[in-house]
Amino acid sequence: MNKEEELMYNFRDLFNKIAYLNKFEMEEALKGLTSTEVHCIEAIEENKDPNVRRLAETLYMTRGAISKLTRRLMKKELIESYQKEDNKKEIYFKLTDSGKVIYETHERLHAKFQKRDEKVFEEMDEAQYQAMMNFINQYRNHLDQEINKQNRAIN
Template identity: 60%
Template sequence: MNKEDQVMMAFRELYNKIVWLNKDKMEASLKGYKPSEVHCIEYIGKNADSNVTKLAESFYMTRGAISKLTKKLINKGVIESYQKSDNKKEIYFRLTKQGEVIYKIHEDLHQEFQERDKAVFEQITEEQFDSMLSFLDKYSRHLDVEIKKVDLDMNAE
């Protein structure tokens, strides 16, 4: 197995371990909410004036799928839609009080998991962090280019 395969396999394995370790606690604390719903709540909580387009771009989902997701969250009472007085065309989302509770639970869990894993990150040097971040940035930019190609192909059809 070459180094590229080793890196990709290690990323997948690491991700799967994190998901497995966090899953039970997340599901117990956020009962009744799917991961996509929680991530949508998180995005809206962190980003003012969230709308369907911004959410779709962030989650690499269609606007139709985001519309369905936000309707579910509105029905659950965790987000609400609003319009700005200067732009009656665009619909934005914000958290309700109940949504803020879910957002806080999720943030607290992330903090707890970060504390659990702190011992590893404390051993990483600045140079190692810089190297990893540089690789992730390069790979992310490459994937952005590939995503644009797919979008162009889909729009050409």
Template identity: 45%
Template sequence: MLHRKQIWYNKAMEKSEHIMAGITDLNNKLLLLRKPIMEKAMSGFSLSEIAYLEYIALHPDANVTRLAAALYMTRGAISKITKKLEQKGMITSYQKPDNKKELYFALTAEGQKIDAVHRQLHQDFIAADQEVFAAFSDCDLTTILRFVEAYNQHLDQDLK
């Protein structure tokens, strides 16, 4: 006969397995549905390049080290993307007067246009999904958000 703790553990494992399967399903479906839309609208740019541009748009004084950490890439991979985006005229590099050693990156006017298209796509996706979110209470959404944040922190620890 199973003890209460074992029964709880088995039920919790079953739910966690369902949650993880659901997250995997969601991710696969989102990629299937949205990747072609993104690729069409962002023709000529890889998903990594778009993520790079987005990070620079949101974080002033972005440098190779910060980009690598934020995008879960090596510094070498960031350097390759940097060269491609500079060649495409999407970013510019600069140094601060007080730090001639470090290179920082900013979006050019063309880079800002691509970022604006990307942001609009995200807004369109959010608007299209709004009926799903509207079906949940604020309390429900807060709980889901708490889970997502906690699980991200757990994964961040594993990545270190």
């Protein structure tokens, strides 16, 4: 196994372990919702003026998939659409009170999981942190360029 394969294997393994540890509590607290629905709720709450295009960019999904997803969330009465007075063409989304409860539950669970794992990060020294962040940012920039190339090829 070369460096890249080993690193990617270990990233996947790490991600899978985190998902496994979080899964049961998440599923129990957020019954009836898929992880995609929960992440859409999160994106709606955390983006300014979230519309289909902005959500598609944030969640790396197609606009068609976001349209279906937002319709499903509206049917579940977790989000609602609105238009601005100065722009009747564009449709935006916001959380309902029920959607806010889901968002807050999700945030509380993430904080709990972060607390569970904080020991690892407390033991990390500044040089380790900087090396990891440098790698992550370099890889993220590479992936952003690849996504842009792919998007240009599609459009």
